[in-house]
Amino acid sequence: MSFEVKHLQKKFGEKQVVEDLSFELREPGVYALLGTNGAGKSTSIRMMLGILAKDHGEVLLNGENFDTHKVNVGYLAEERGLYPKYPIMDQLLYFASLKGISTDDAMEKIKYWGDRLKVTEYLFPERKKGKKYKPTLADQLSKGNQQKIQLMAALISDPQFLILDEPLSGLDPVNTELFKSVIHEEIDKNKYIIMSSHQMPVIEEFCEDITILNRGKAVVQGNLNEIKKSYGRVNLFVKCDEDISDTISKLDLKVINDTPAGIQIKVKNESEAKTLLKQLSDEEKTVVRFELRELSLHEIFIESVGDGLEAGVQDFTENVVEEAAGE
Amino acid sequence: MNKSDFAGFKQVFIFEFITGIKKTGFKVFLAILCAMSFLTTPIILILGNLKSGENIENNILEKTVIESVYIYDETGLSMDYDILNKIDKYTETKFITDNEMSYTEAVDELKEKSDLRNLVIKVEYDSNEGFNITIARSSKSGIKKEVIEDFEEDYLDFYREEVLKNLKVSEEDYEYISKDIDITIMKANEDGTFSEDAGKISTNDYFIMLAGLMIVFIFINMSVGNIATSIATEKSSRVIEYLLTGTRPLALLSGKIVARILESLITIFATYSCFFMSQLLSVFIAMDSMATSSTSGNMIVVSSVWETITISKLIVVILYFIAGITLYSIIGALTGASVSKLDELQDAYKYYNFILVGCVYVDMFLIIMMLTSSETGAFQTFCAVFPLTGAFLTPALILLGKISILTGIIALAVMVITVAITFILAAAVYESMLLFQGRRIKVKDIITIMKKQVIA
Numbered sequence A: 001m002s003f004e005v006k007h008l009q010k011k012f013g014e015k016q017v018v019e020d021l022s023f024e025l026r027e028p029g030v031y032a033l034l035g036t037n038g039a040g041k042s043t044s045i046r047m048m049l050g051i052l053a054k055d056h057g058e059v060l061l062n063g064e065n066f067d068t069h070k071v072n073v074g075y076l077a078e079e080r081g082l083y084p085k086y087p088i089m090d091q092l093l094y095f096a097s098l099k100g101i102s103t104d105d106a107m108e109k110i111k112y113w114g115d116r117l118k119v120t121e122y123l124f125p126e127r128k129k130g131k132k133y134k135p136t137l138a139d140q141l142s143k144g145n146q147q148k149i150q151l152m153a154a155l156i157s158d159p160q161f162l163i164l165d166e167p168l169s170g171l172d173p174v175n176t177e178l179f180k181s182v183i184h185e186e187i188d189k190n191k192y193i194i195m196s197s198h199q200m201p202v203i204e205e206f207c208e209d210i211t212i213l214n215r216g217k218a219v220v221q222g223n224l225n226e227i228k229k230s231y232g233r234v235n236l237f238v239k240c241d242e243d244i245s246d247t248i249s250k251l252d253l254k255v256i257n258d259t260p261a262g263i264q265i266k267v268k269n270e271s272e273a274k275t276l277l278k279q280l281s282d283e284e285k286t287v288v289r290f291e292l293r294e295l296s297l298h299e300i301f302i303e304s305v306g307d308g309l310e311a312g313v314q315d316f317t318e319n320v321v322e323e324a325a326g327e
Numbered sequence B: 001m002n003k004s005d006f007a008g009f010k011q012v013f014i015f016e017f018i019t020g021i022k023k024t025g026f027k028v029f030l031a032i033l034c035a036m037s038f039l040t041t042p043i044i045l046i047l048g049n050l051k052s053g054e055n056i057e058n059n060i061l062e063k064t065v066i067e068s069v070y071i072y073d074e075t076g077l078s079m080d081y082d083i084l085n086k087i088d089k090y091t092e093t094k095f096i097t098d099n100e101m102s103y104t105e106a107v108d109e110l111k112e113k114s115d116l117r118n119l120v121i122k123v124e125y126d127s128n129e130g131f132n133i134t135i136a137r138s139s140k141s142g143i144k145k146e147v148i149e150d151f152e153e154d155y156l157d158f159y160r161e162e163v164l165k166n167l168k169v170s171e172e173d174y175e176y177i178s179k180d181i182d183i184t185i186m187k188a189n190e191d192g193t194f195s196e197d198a199g200k201i202s203t204n205d206y207f208i209m210l211a212g213l214m215i216v217f218i219f220i221n222m223s224v225g226n227i228a229t230s231i232a233t234e235k236s237s238r239v240i241e242y243l244l245t246g247t248r249p250l251a252l253l254s255g256k257i258v259a260r261i262l263e264s265l266i267t268i269f270a271t272y273s274c275f276f277m278s279q280l281l282s283v284f285i286a287m288d289s290m291a292t293s294s295t296s297g298n299m300i301v302v303s304s305v306w307e308t309i310t311i312s313k314l315i316v317v318i319l320y321f322i323a324g325i326t327l328y329s330i331i332g333a334l335t336g337a338s339v340s341k342l343d344e345l346q347d348a349y350k351y352y353n354f355i356l357v358g359c360v361y362v363d364m365f366l367i368i369m370m371l372t373s374s375e376t377g378a379f380q381t382f383c384a385v386f387p388l389t390g391a392f393l394t395p396a397l398i399l400l401g402k403i404s405i406l407t408g409i410i411a412l413a414v415m416v417i418t419v420a421i422t423f424i425l426a427a428a429v430y431e432s433m434l435l436f437q438g439r440r441i442k443v444k445d446i447i448t449i450m451k452k453q454v455i456a
Helices: A041-049 A088-098 A103-116 A143-155 A173-188 A200-206 A224-231 A245-250 A270-282 A297-311 A320-326 B009-022 B024-061 B082-086 B103-112 B145-166 B171-177 B203-236 B239-243 B249-288 B293-307 B311-337 B342-372 B377-385 B387-399 B405-435 B443-455
Strands: A003-012 A015-025 A029-035 A056-061 A073-076 A161-165 A192-196 A209-214 A217-223 A235-240 A254-259 A262-266 A287-293 B068-073 B094-096 B118-126 B130-137 B186-188 B194-196
Touching: A003 A041, A015 A029, A015 A041, A015 A056, A015 A209, A015 A217, A029 A041, A029 A173, A029 A200, A029 A297, A041 A056, A041 A161, A041 A192, A073 A143, A088 A103, A088 A143, A088 B009, A103 A143, A143 A161, A143 A173, A173 A192, A173 A200, A192 A200, A200 A297, A209 A224, A209 A297, A217 A224, A217 A297, A224 A297, A235 A270, A245 A270, A270 A287, B009 B024, B009 B249, B024 B249, B068 B103, B082 B145, B103 B118, B103 B130, B118 B145, B130 B145, B145 B171, B203 B239, B203 B249, B203 B311, B203 B342, B203 B387, B239 B405, B249 B311, B249 B405, B311 B342, B311 B387, B311 B405, B342 B377, B342 B387, B377 B387, B377 B405, B387 B405, B405 B443
Parallel strands: A029 A192, A029 A209, A073 A161, A161 A192, B068 B094, B068 B118
Antiparallel strands: A003 A015, A003 A056, A209 A217, A235 A262, A235 A287, A254 A262, B118 B130, B186 B194
8 A cells, every 4th residue: 555645735825835745655654744833734634634625736545546535544633623512422423423334333442442542431421320321521521531532533443544633732641651552553553644743752753754844845854764864973962070161162063952961062973073072081081971873853853944933833724715716 | 516525414414413303402492382382272272261151151140230221312213122121131221211311411410420330322323324322431430341342242233133123124134144244355376276365364364474484483593503503613623624534515514404404394293293182182172162152263263274275285385494494504504614613603693694684574574564455466476486585484375375386386496496506606615614714704705715616
């Protein structure tokens, strides 16, 4: 199975929200879409799912148009959505029916996921003797539990294709671990997953391939390990018992961060690091820590979209008239 | 628009219908309508019976408080006042014809001795104006208005009978010529059927049409409110994004509309069933007191409404009602889709309310015109055929035979075409509106999108 996004473009009014986005998933695994708020991640995902019209481009599954009504797709939207005043069980059964799942099968899945995500007590509230049975409404749940119900809705049809838009945002550490374990399970089941997130360690944990979007444009794209290698080992951590600021100034090195734990220096190449080590040795400084490593995804992200951060959140609630006119 | 645009329709319909009928608002509305339709006729009948019984009791058991009646009959006709004395309530009342005082003196005496429970009657005849009977009483005599009205009725019957006796009309002939004469003007329609000519409507028809207008108004308004709220909720809670991965916007729209129509039809069926059972109950209630005029009168009013209904009329009315709800529901759906937050819905409602209230007022104006004037032909046809006004009134006009079945079918055809065009235009903008998040979409925006989508 191959999933291809080719030259996806979207304009809201005069604003180019997504500009020529292309990527490909040839094997099961997780593909990450990264970017600042308003970089165009959610818009791209909506276009892929066909709930937002594309200005240009194609989304293909095995060379054919990707249609969410023909392919079993699970979707966890960034803007969590449940009917606030309806019982959560009714909602899950409704969402399952829209995916063509029978009520019996859906109930089985709901029981499984209820146990797995620890929300059984809300899905099957205890029937108290002499009291009218009251199903749990969505607005009676905490935000985290609502998110679990949303994840259940995305997984209830056991989709081969999962799109998770900011799946871990707003979760406490316990629930974050729970969600991560569920995502690991889905990866182990050889599923195709597209994920967007702001949490770089999470992306590093799950994803092999990434696209970093900046103002709708893919600024970094490819295999995460290769991207890191391409930047080289330029991240140097040094900690000495003595003050080494004079030595660093002498060598004209760029300090990124200076904390009691040590100094983080960005070197141009490995030989620059070696020069510093030799200098410290010559000056008979006591080196406690000297570590040269690759850039983290977080650092790559900041470096790639650093100027974009200044722009802040872009306004994508542009004139719908202009949007429709462009279609 | 093709079949795949309606993928997921069944699921949306089932969900909307089940959640709709589970709502407390729907249950309360249904219970109120059923209770009203079941109880109204029996209550009217029971109250009618009580009133009739009271009247009978008053008539039979109670003697009138009138002590003396001084009669100044200037017609010269021979009147037998013993007949009045033979009526139970007047057995102790004196009818004095050979008065010593003149009419003016007798009236003056009433003024001076205001506590007298006497009446003074003057009867005159003019060849141009006919009989003129004047009844005078003292303002403080203690004779109640109802007693005077009762006496007036009895005296009129007595006098008419006596006049005819003077003209040598037999009792049998008198009964015959006293019968009511009802005139109904029927007009032949182009389709070969007959319908009542569009003259002034009766008070009964007036109230039935007003009630029909109000009932359809309530159904349409409820349906529109439910659809608009449901769509605005889906947009503001962002459920819409998830729904659209499993279904299409048109399936969402049509599923909601059909669910609302089914709810309305169930409500109507339940209400009519209650009304039918109430009629059966009314027959039993009326059995004991069929003889009393008010009870039988009520039964006649009730049954006369259903006399003009035929199967063909009923089919046209049901179809028209469904099409009317559909038309307004599409407007409601666009209203709901024009907002991104639920609390903006009230503001968005103002355009819909303007159309709704305007059209209902036009229909009410027509009904009032029909009651007061017979010259409503063109206006009546316009209101019946124009879909926005017809949605509320045309069903009642067809059922009461105020418009011919042919006009009804033409109105239905116009309505169906309007619904189809509105649905196509709404379909062009609905998806864009559903996914839009931000400021409220205004009517001019919707029209602009429509133009661009339709031309494209």
